[in-house]
Amino acid sequence: MIRATGLTLRRGAKVLLENTDFVINPGERVGMVGKNGAGKSTLFSLLQGRLDADAGTVFIPAGWRIASVEQEISDNSAPAREFVMDGDTHLRALQAERASTPDSNGHRIAELESALVEADAWSAPSRAEQLLAGLGFAPGQWLSPVNSFSGGWQMRLALARALMAPSELLLLDEPTNHLDLDAMLWLERWLGSYEGTVLLISHDTEFLDAVARTILHFDHGKLMRYRGGYEDFLTQRAERMRLTHLAWDRQTRETARLQSFIDRFKAKATKAKQAQSRVKALARMEVLAPLQAESGIDIRIPTPTSMPDPLLVLDKVSTGYTDDQGNARVVLRDVQLMVRGGGRIGVLGVNGAGKSTLIKTLAEELPVLAGERRASKGLEIGYFAQHQLDMLDLESTPLQHLSRLAPQAREQELRNYLGGFGFSGDTVNNKVAPMSGGEKARLALSLIVWQKPNLLLLDEPSNHLDVDTREALATALAEFAGSVLLVSHDRHLLRTTVDSFWIVADGQVHEFDGDLEDYRDWLAARSASARAEARNDARNDAQGGSAGAQGLDRKAQRRQDAEERQRLAALRKPLDSRLKKAEADMEQASRRLKELDALIADPDFYSEARREERISLLGEHGELSKRHGQLEEQWLELQEELESLAGS
Structure with missing residues (x-):
């Protein structure tokens, strides 16, 4: 196990941890939470041996191998698959020695061949390809050089490389920052089957809740341990604070x-x-x-002056980009959609599908290539772009930024407004340049909503925000009286703030009749269909290539076919058994969830007299929802394994 005793960590003059103890047991999946700057990444550096404790000790078992994601990738021309395989340094060392050992040294060659088998050398390319596929790389990209990918996709490669490395301890610092929802769901499943110990830093609360079974919270220089996932941590901590009357x-x-x-x-x-x-x-x-x-962040989005209905219409619109030669590259075609007054829409789709293109078209950042964009009189758009932070003046202060937008407003009014976004006291006069990404994001958002827009177009607004600020943003958007279009991989933010979804796929945009669970099923079905199509293509290619082959021993072929059927039947039997059990457990969980949903839908459930019962039942509902989701994931994985057997 990992054990810390009397641990003290400082960064400059700031004390991050002081005389704190904690234990992490083998096989635990631990979420590390706390405000930006609390010391989470510093603790990771300590565990990796990159820095020393200021006081106290940390014990990690000597035989444990530690894997983590490289935050920077130097210029690398290696193919993506080879780069991922390089994460298994032990395997690469064995392969290098085997390649350099002369054939005359038969004894050493035998030892190396045995070691290579033990290291699963022959399955390494396949394992690397599975990681790449899970994280969203198409087969045609597996052999592309690393330096041909954008920064976000390079970070996905770094994550795949860390997952490739055999390890007893896996350290993940914001692993979902560059993932879309389907890759995030795949990573949740992968971590669920990982046998080692996981320490996870993430501001994505649903991802934390799905993966973590223990929470360590940085709280005033101590690490407080909470049992369960992130939702359990919130409930336990809130109750603890109530009991202390904080x-x-x-x-x-x-x-x-x-x-x-x-x-x-x-x-x-x-x-x-x-x-x-x-x-x-x-x-x-x-x-x-x-x-x-307690967080001190109380975001309030001003009420719009007017609310036309509809606000915006796209009528058979095609949109995209124009290259340097003036040629149009269409990303979305024949889009027919309407943004209603008070509408709250989440935009779903995998990376590269065109979500940002849609938002930019609505915001008039991109021209309409065909069709018509009709805006109502009185439309006021507040647009938060993925690169909104780059538009801030790094040499100015938050107060100066807001003063430029409202030169007639009193300074105290501006200070009060910025205080709601976490800029209080002298911080309103601090320059933007040294601010964290979360602070810059809060400032950018404050400038956008000052204008009282009636339509908010938000493209990944929570990417740089810590958990407290994400919660404050979710509350503010939930209470906002205007319309919202939200692109986000933060499922909690989507659940809390939107009422309906649009889905962007295959160059089209359609209304999606369902919730995030239905979208997960849609993704799974789409992936299964793509895999089946790829298998059919591969089978057709193989049949075409062997059409001229003659002279097979038919008796031997029949024997081989029979043996293969027996092998597949033996493999199917335990999968069928596990599938039936998962279905029975899902049915039982669904029945109880329906009972709890009926209780939660009752207005009397929210009366003060039922507060204790409410906390208990909401906790049960959260645990059961997680359990049901895990069973669904297990069921999908078993179905995929059975499909794979049927297609092999």
């Missing part, structure tokens, strides 16, 4: 405000799946109120 008055006011909003939303919510999903996500806010009060 900022009780402010917490009570915040709880009342959020409860009032939840009640209003429940009163007008439809019975659509996504609306009901949002009701449950918003109900969780009552538990979170004291945590938001």
